[in-house]
Amino acid sequence: MPDRTVFRGTAFSCDADDRVQALVDHLFVVEDGFITAVLPADDPAAAEAVGDAEAVSTQPGQYWLPGFVDLHVHAPQWAQAGTALDLPLADWLRQHTFPLEARFADVDFARRVYASLVAELLARGTTTALYFATVHPTSSLELVLACAAAGQRGLVGKVVMDGPDNPDFYKDADASAAVADTGWFIRRVQELRAATGAEVYPVITPRFIPSCTDEALAGLGALARDLGVHVQSHCAESDWESSHVRERTGRSDSAALDGFGLLGERSVLAHCVHLDDDDVALFASTGTAVAHCPLSNAFFGDAVAPVRRYARAGVDVGLGTDISGGFDPSLWSAIRQTVTSSRMLESGVDAAQPPAARGVPDSRVTFEQAFALATAGGGRSLSLPIGRLAEGYAWDAQLIDVVGHRPLPIFDDDEPERILQRIITLATPANIRAVWVQGRKVVADGEVVVGH
Numbered sequence: 463m464p465d466r467t468v469f470r471g472t473a474f475s476c477d478a479d480d481r482v483q484a485l486v487d488h489l490f491v492v493e494d495g496f497i498t499a500v501l502p503a504d505d506p507a508a509a510e511a512v513g514d515a516e517a518v519s520t521q522p523g524q525y526w527l528p529g530f531v532d533l534h535v536h537a538p539q540w541a542q543a544g545t546a547l548d549l550p551l552a553d554w555l556r557q558h559t560f561p562l563e564a565r566f567a568d569v570d571f572a573r574r575v576y577a578s579l580v581a582e583l584l585a586r587g588t589t590t591a592l593y594f595a596t597v598h599p600t601s602s603l604e605l606v607l608a609c610a611a612a613g614q615r616g617l618v619g620k621v622v623m624d625g626p627d628n629p630d631f632y633k634d635a636d637a638s639a640a641v642a643d644t645g646w647f648i649r650r651v652q653e654l655r656a657a658t659g660a661e662v663y664p665v666i667t668p669r670f671i672p673s674c675t676d677e678a679l680a681g682l683g684a685l686a687r688d689l690g691v692h693v694q695s696h697c698a699e700s701d702w703e704s705s706h707v708r709e710r711t712g713r714s715d716s717a718a719l720d721g722f723g724l725l726g727e728r729s730v731l732a733h734c735v736h737l738d739d740d741d742v743a744l745f746a747s748t749g750t751a752v753a754h755c756p757l758s759n760a761f762f763g764d765a766v767a768p769v770r771r772y773a774r775a776g777v778d779v780g781l782g783t784d785i786s787g788g789f790d791p792s793l794w795s796a797i798r799q800t801v802t803s804s805r806m807l808e809s810g811v812d813a814a815q816p817p818a819a820r821g822v823p824d825s826r827v828t829f830e831q832a833f834a835l836a837t838a839g840g841g842r843s844l845s846l847p848i849g850r851l852a853e854g855y856a857w858d859a860q861l862i863d864v865v866g867h868r869p870l871p872i873f874d875d876d877e878p879e880r881i882l883q884r885i886i887t888l889a890t891p892a893n894i895r896a897v898w899v900q901g902r903k904v905v906a907d908g909e910v911v912v913g914h
């Protein structure tokens with residue numbers, strides 16, 4: 463007999479075209495973690511659908527939302543979140559980030575940092591995260607274990623950086639060791655998943671072209687083709703990265719990654735601020751997704767990523783916090799920053815320019831579109847059935863309370879669309895009362911449940 467639960471209440475979720483729908487007083491039948499039926503509570507078939515299943519109902523002022531999908535998190539950098547962001551990217555990496563990541567050779571340190579981060583993300587409604595760990599294979603497994611212990615869906619990569627420009631204290635020994643360690647890591651994660659059922663996935667993770675040799679990139683591309691696992695990297699993040707890659711390869715960042723066999727349906731590339739039309743067409747034709755990280759792009763990107771243009775061209779786009787190029791672990795903040803940055807892109811930022819010359823037309827992202835990026839867009843980017851409260855999708859959900867112990871200023875709003883906008887703009891972690899990942903409750907009464 464499948465494990466059955468029926469969740470009842472009003473939900474906000476995207477339809478198949480990414481339009482946000484208010485499903486007022488609906489039933490969500492969940493069997494073994496997946497939604498098998500969605501129907502209005504007053505549907506004549508409702509009583510039969512519920513049967514003798516356990517029922518979980520919302521209280522007045524509570525709403526169901528899909529769990530958020532964070533497409534770009536550097537887990538070790540949680541230990542420096544909020545520091546040194548006024549430096550340029552290359553200096554920030556060398557002076558702060560690589561020395562910090564080198565400390566993750568210490569498995570105990572890794573365990574402490576990773577457990578803290580996974581709990582903080584879950585408490586903010588992030589049910590799935592695509593993580594960079596560090597170059598260390600064993601210590602990277604600690605991040606996988608932290609996800610499994612807390613019940614978060616975690617896609618984790620052992621970082622590859624074997625190039626000559628990396629510091630001696632933090633790099634792979636050489637290309638063949640980097641590829642072999644990646645293969646080892648993938649097998650361990652797949653074994654853990656098979657043995658425990660934990661929602662953990664291995665990810666092939668060349669840090670970015672400037673930190674990898676051609677040999678390693680080609681080896682990882684071959685692994686991606688042979689094993690069919692996810693791939694992540696950085697792409698066209700900044701003027702510095704883009705020009706570095708063009709000087710070295712004679713091609714754009716995305717064309718070069720494609721040449722190494724690293725683009726595809728399961729590839730997610732972070733930032734992608736500086737893509738020309740050919741790059742965008744390449745993303746669309748290969749099914750490669752963009753992890754839009756608006757906060758960190760404001761520090762390191764040199765421009766605002768035109769994500770509406772990418773979406774119009776058929777590219778999958780989701781959101782990333784980019785801990786710690788972005789200091790804020792909340793995908794709620796990433797939604798808000800997506801909207802804010804897009805408005806600045808559309809209007810322009812230099813008041814000395816005439817209005818017509820100042821910005822990029824048709825760039826604005828609405829709050830609802832940004833919510834879609836954080837949910838359905840993230841799921842589609844990963845090619846996983848997550849990010850929507852719809853039949854066939856995992857029950858990854860957040861229970862939002864706008865009237866409980868931290869009420870939002872919602873007094874006489876009764877239009878569901880208005881309520882959703884106010885939740886998106888005003889909610890804090892205190893409003894997230896419970897969180898489920900694939901039908902399992904991982905946050906209860908606002909507290910993370912550990913020890914799955």
Ligand SMILES: Nc1nc2[nH]cnc2c(=O)[nH]1
Pocket residue numbers: 536551555559669670696699758762784787
């Ligand atoms: N934002 C960001 N960009 C990078 N490019 C290469 N490594 C990194 C990193 O850790 N963070």
